Amino acid sequence: MPLPLHLHIVQSKEWGEFKHRMDTPPIKTGDIQFTKHRIPMSPFYVGYAPKVNFDLQKFSWNELKAVAKQSKCAFIRFDVPNVLNQQNEHDTETKIISNLNKHCKKSPKNTFTKWNVLLDISKPEAEIQANLNQKTRYNSKLAYRKGVEAKLENNEKGLAVFLRLLYATAKRQGFLPHPNKYYQTVFETLYAKKMANILVAYYESTPIAAWMLFNYDRTLYYPYGGSSTEHRDLMASNLMAWEAIKLGQRLNCKLFDMWGATNDKDSPYWGFTKFKLGYGGELVEYIDSYDFIVNPFVYYSFNFSYDLFWKIRKLFVR
Secondary structure: OOOOOOOOHHHOHHHOOOHOOOOOOOOEEEEEEEEEOOOOOOEEEEEEEEEEOOOOOOOHHHHHHHHHHHHOOEEEEEEEEOOOOOOOHHHHHHHHHHHHHHOOEOOOOOOOOOEEEEOOOOHHHHHHHHHOOOOHHHHHHHHHHHHOOEEEEOOOHHHHHHHHHHHHHHHHHHHOOOHHHHHHHHHHHHHOOEEEEEEEEEEEOOEEEEEEEEEEEEEEEEEEEOOOOOOOOHOHHHHHHHHHHHHHHHOOOOOOEEOOOOOOOOOOOOHHHHHHHOOOEEEEEEEEOOEEEEEEEEEHHHHHHHHHHHHHHHHHOO
């Protein structure tokens, strides 16, 4: 198994500052923070508390209920807690799940994916390289041989390149990205705290891939990235991942959190998961998301309407 999980970056004080700048200020109770989001055509809100590590973050359920009521939250969603599902091998996990089942109800939907690839980067570079998949190692070396170069571009130029490649990739792959302001604000906020970097791959002075990386509490995160359709044969993304690992080691990170994956080999995202696994990481599953219900009527009405919305949307978006 990978190294023990720490406090996730989205539960950090610095992430809270970013959310405040995005006009969704976090609400704190004990060691956890959540944001609130209005339920359409209602005076109530959904409280969103992603990636809480219940082993490390302590709080009072009674205080949480009082804060939720004061904030007009119908429920608090603990979205994909930062606790691994290890099939009840550990007492800590069993106690956490038991406590959640006592106070909450399993969520009908996740925002974060329940699966991820985690890579131990506390080992020497040579040992990590030896554990690379044969094809991954070949592709990384190929990029070097063909003249692809990865550079840190923590400036306006780098951010502009990142955004251009990210939106091009979103359009090509059919996923919905955040607006410009989101990426600009998160980078500016975290970079000022030495917690963010933009890595750009160049071929003959042309940017062909760009990643935004975060680091917090000995963990490196790869949340966002984009690439060009030009020079796909140069395997720039393989070089980027290896350079990200080396950057993480320079930043004294011990774990590389690749932000998300799938266990479904028929999923269109399986190829991206295979890419991540090529670096020797482990495909892991987190425990279920849970909802702390404050107003049952609003909670069940919201979930019914939300489910109906997505069912109707699927009829028209195919």
